[in-house]
Amino acid sequence: MSTSTRSTNDLRADDIREVRTPRRSGGVGGVASWVDDRTGAAKGLRYMMGKVFPDHWSFMLGEVAMYSMIICLITGVFLTMWFVPSAGHVEYDGSYVPLKGIHMSEAYRSTLNISFDVRGGLLIRQIHHWAALLFVVAIVCHMFRVFFTGAFRKPREINWVIGSLLAMLALVEGFAGYSLPDDLLSGTGLRAAQGFMLTIPVIGSYFVYFLFGGTFPGEAIIPRLFAAHVLLLPAIMVGLLAAHLVLVMVHKHTQYPGPGRTNDNVVGYPLMPVYTAKAGGFFFIVFGIIALISSLFTINAIWNYGPYEPTQVTAGSQPDWYMGFADGALRLMPGQTEVSFGGFTFTYGILIGSLLLLPLVYTLLGAYPFFERWITGDQREHHLLQRPRNAPTRTAIGMAAISAYTVLWAAAGNDLIATHLHLSINDITHTFQVAFFVLPIIAFITTKRICIALQRRDRELVLHGRETGQIIRTAEGRFYEQHQDLDPYTRWTLVQHERDTPLELGPATDAHGIPRPGTTSDKRRARLSRWFFQDDVPAVTPAELAAAHHDGAGHEAIEASPDATETSGATRH
DSSP states (O other): OOOOOOOHHHHTTTOOOOOOOOOOOSHHHHHHHHHHHHHOHHHHHHHHHTOEEOOOGGGHHHHHHHHHHHHHHHHHHHHHTTOOOOOOEEEOOSSOGGGTTOEEEHHHHHHHHHHHTSTTHHHHHHHHHHHHHHHHHHHHHHHHHHHHTTTTSTTOHHHHHHHHHHHHHHHHHHHHHHHTTOBHHHHHHHHHHHHHHHTSTTTHHHHHHHHHTSSSSOSSHHHHHHHIIIIIHHHHHHHHHHHHHHHHHHHOOOBOOOTTOOTTOOOSEEIIIIIHHHHHHHHHHHHHHHHHHHHHSOOOOGGGTOBOOTTOOOTTOOOOGGGHHHHHHHHHSOSOOEEEETTEEEEHHHHIIIIIHHHHHHHHHHHHHHHHHHHHOOOSOOOBOOOGGGSHHHHHHHHHHHHHHHHHHHHTTHHHHHHHHTOOHHHHHHHHHHHHHHHHHHHHHHHHHHHHHHHHHHHHHHHHOEEEEEEEEOTTSOEEEEEEOOOHHHHHHHHOSOOOOOOOOOOSBOTTSOBOTTHHHHHHHHHHHHHHHTTOOOOOOHHHHHHHHHOTTHHHHHHHSTTHHHHHHHOOO
16 A cells, blocks of 8 residues: 655645635725624614614604704703802802892802803703703603504503603603702792602601701702703613614504505615605704794793792792693692591692602503503504504593693692682682593593594495585486595505404303303403493495495495404404
8 A cells, every 4th residue: 555645735726715805994984894894783784774664744753852852962961061060159240130149059150150151051051941841742742642543552562661761751850950950940849849758658758858968958959960860860761762762673663554554564764865864854953943942932031030048939830831730630639638647647648649640640651551452352463553543442541641631730720820810719729620530531432432433434435435516317317426436545544454342251161160260350351342342333344345336225234234243353454
């Protein structure tokens, strides 16, 4: 046996060598390639840039909220550079002559200096305040849109909870920022908040002493509010907003029903470049409008109130609109809310109206998607939005809640209503107390009947078309009005929704005659389900539409048949 040896170079002599072209090392492309080689971010970035977003004006409400928050962050950085978060007493010697020589806190003096001595400071202050108000308005309107269109349904329940937390934190953040200048108006609100905290059973006085660093007003509350306003709360809110946007990308954006739009696709524009360009332009529009409003309309003119003094109260002081409902609830609470136990007196009326109402409202708000899913038994994923008229009970619940909030908000100004209209404040208060319970019921019934009437109108419109006003005479001498059929695109929107049916109860016992567990709760759930769905008007089925086109009265016979409901519930257009 003979062996032969070959060198390493001979072993690879026939291999085809891969010719590698060096990547471009200069410019933006070079930097991007360098980052991608080390992080692998190009794949995820490419996925995000190709993400499709639908186009509708109501979707801009969420964008307005996000842009307003960004504007608050930008202007807040500017204000932080000149604001002094201290309650130390100083004598004012700035440009505002009416307050020269007045003793005040360093926080109030620095706010005056920002307003009168820092170039552009007053404009930035006003932009910051107007943007904060617009942020709360936009987030509330955005939640209205999500609620009334059913965008909170599976798989977006977590995003709804995040939005509820953001809305609640926006109120707390606004109150903290509103209290920082230490003027007489904001100090009055802070004094009221201190009184609310004292009503906490057992630990109220200790909690106030800890928060204010001693007796009111103390010198620790302003630095602590400042830390919460510029660090703690913004960090939490930015984190929640980032999670909110990530979930929007993961779940894909909801869209309104229409031809070609299903639960499995999204019809719209890609994030890059169309949607990004539109969003960037819309940001500057929002910024420009806020700057215009801030230039023309004064808000929170603290120099008119003067520095805070615990012995003084601003006449006619009112909270910001978004905190008005809590103040109104406090004013409407009856006086018989004191309980004596063990020699101690507990006043829970103030506690309920001032401290418990805010978390209670947003807890109920965040829990609603799970409550509705439990009632309806709907475990499907939904990516198509509902028209509010096609969910009449939910729409009625929303309007009842809005009416209750409106009553509380209006009750916060019962004193001003009494003085301006020369009415009895007791009569006004009693009227609001009755309206708080009666008006939501009226709003619920009225809204639900309107939604059902609109459903019936849509049904008649699909079956008979639009009235033209033209009278036709047949050869037999009959007269009828000519109707114009809807085009397929318009008809699709009116008939695409599914018929939701109430839950059906199973047998009370199993095959062996043993009572099935949970029967009582199932009965309660079935009753709620019937209450939620029983009045809904079903969409027109293809059979009904064909009958109506063939014979003007043919659909009535189909509707009268016992199988009509089952057909409409099982058919999806």
